[in-house]
Amino acid sequence: MINQQDVSQRLKSSIKIYRDANLQLIIGITLMAVLGSSSIGPTLPSLAEEFQVSPENIGWVITVFVIPIAIGTPISGILADRYGRKQILVPALLLFAIAGMVCSLAANFRTLIEFRFLQGVGAAPLESLALTLISDLYRGKLLTAAMAFNATSIGLSLAIYPLISGGLTTWGWRYPFLLPLMAVPLSFFVLFFLRIPHRPQSETFELKSYLGNIWNSINNRQVIGLLIAVVALFILLFGPYFTYIPLLADAQLGASHFVIGIILASMALSLAFVSSQLGLFARFLSEVTLIKASFIVYATALIITPLIHNIWLLFLPSILFGLAHGMVFPSTQALLGELAPQEYRAGFMAVNATVLSLGQALGPILAGGMFTIWGMQGVFYSSAIFALTVLIFLNFLLIRLRTSQ
Missing domain, CATH: 1.20.1250.20 (MFS general substrate transporter like domains)
Incomplete structure (x- = not known):
């Protein structure tokens, strides 16, 4: 140890x-x-x-x-x-x-x-x-x-x-x-x-007290703001991006499965590159600034997607999604890790992982509802509005974190 x-x-x-x-x-x-x-x-x-x-x-x-x-x-x-x-x-x-x-x-x-x-x-x-x-x-x-x-x-x-x-x-x-x-x-x-x-182990373990401590650590505006960011980013990634960009590429732009795979891979590579450079970015910008900037990038990618009429131009929103995810995901996880009390950090981070899974599950469902109501364009424009709405909430909820950086 x-x-x-x-x-x-x-x-x-x-x-x-x-x-x-x-x-x-x-x-x-x-x-x-x-x-x-x-x-x-x-x-x-x-x-x-x-x-x-x-x-x-x-x-x-x-x-x-x-x-x-x-x-x-x-x-x-x-x-x-x-x-x-x-x-x-x-x-x-x-x-x-x-x-x-x-x-x-x-x-x-x-x-x-x-x-x-x-x-x-x-x-x-x-x-x-x-x-x-x-x-x-x-x-x-x-x-x-x-x-x-x-x-x-x-x-x-x-x-x-x-x-x-x-x-x-x-x-x-x-x-x-x-x-x-x-x-x-x-x-x-x-x-x-x-x-x-080394983590000192208590001889007694009371589940009720443990769960109460986790709840108390989560029940503040900073943590709630970060968890909102986590669920929102996975709603955007698994809803309009992973579910409806392939459908758009296939139905409206006539892309083959191979081309769609390349476009999706460009997001993953963009994510990997931006994440690898985030340590450098974080020297000059706070994690909160990076989180907020990412939702602006998400909104930008979502707004331009329905305007694209050439399959190869889909690389642009795809790369932007990777850029946004590469900034927001490690930044939220770092701040949550800082806020997690040592004695019940695993339970705290498990709540974070559960919220992450919730975003993955909700993304396709919510995007499907928007598709039913407004069609393909409505999926992306409503998602852009969602991203900007989240940004407004984060600007309020994460203000203390911003001033304490």
Whole structure:
């Protein structure tokens, strides 16, 4: 065990943060969390054909993976605060890997679904505890830089995983389900080499008091403002962007699936690049300023999208979405990590991860409602109004954070 202040001081004085072994292991955990969902898309057509599953039911392969994550993330946060980070992470990584391997051996669709659910149980703690560990280890601008590199890894994985999975699927649908086996060696590295700050363990644990403390830490304008930003950015990303930009490209601009994939990949690469440079931006701009600026960029991208009549010009809003997400996501996570009390930080960050999942779920639903009422253009214009409305709320809710930077 090591002292948190010693970690930050050592990094500032001797090495660049991305070379820190602790951060590299944490990013490995994040990459496993992203792998569980982003590597499956290219296999779905082959799965539907193999098991004679209808298009409306094949989505259960993803749904049953997400359900235990939504339910289990808060529970895993409580357990991690009570028993320790590694005590939850290591078994979770092993379960994630083993269940994934069994999925590759499934003889029927029901077996596949059952073990995808178990894999989701293993994945539940991964993303929130990765964010918790970063918040445990780093403070101040160093925390922002660490969150930025974590977001960079997410951006790159969103671009690379589908390509790897698609290539493996040419050999057979079972091969992409073997990718989670990478979590086995990672679990041993986490167990033996991840160095985390010492946290005094209380001999008694009262759940009611613990939950009350988390609620008290969340129930203030700064945290509420940051959580609003988190849910809003994922509503925008999974609603108008991931759901309706592909539909716009296909229905109105005649784009092929390959071209649509390239356009979506440009967002992920833009996200990765901007996140990798965020540590530099944060030296001159506060995290709150970056958060607010991102919603202006979101609104700009959404306003220009319906005006585009050339498929290749869709790269512009796509890159702008990556720019905005690369600024807002690590900035919100860094500020939430700063505000999370040490003794129940995992539970606090689990609430953050749950809100994130809520945004992912609400995005397509809300955008679908706007499409029903106002059509394709209405999706983007109403989303732009939503982004600017959120900006107004943030300008009010985050004022204290801005003046305390």
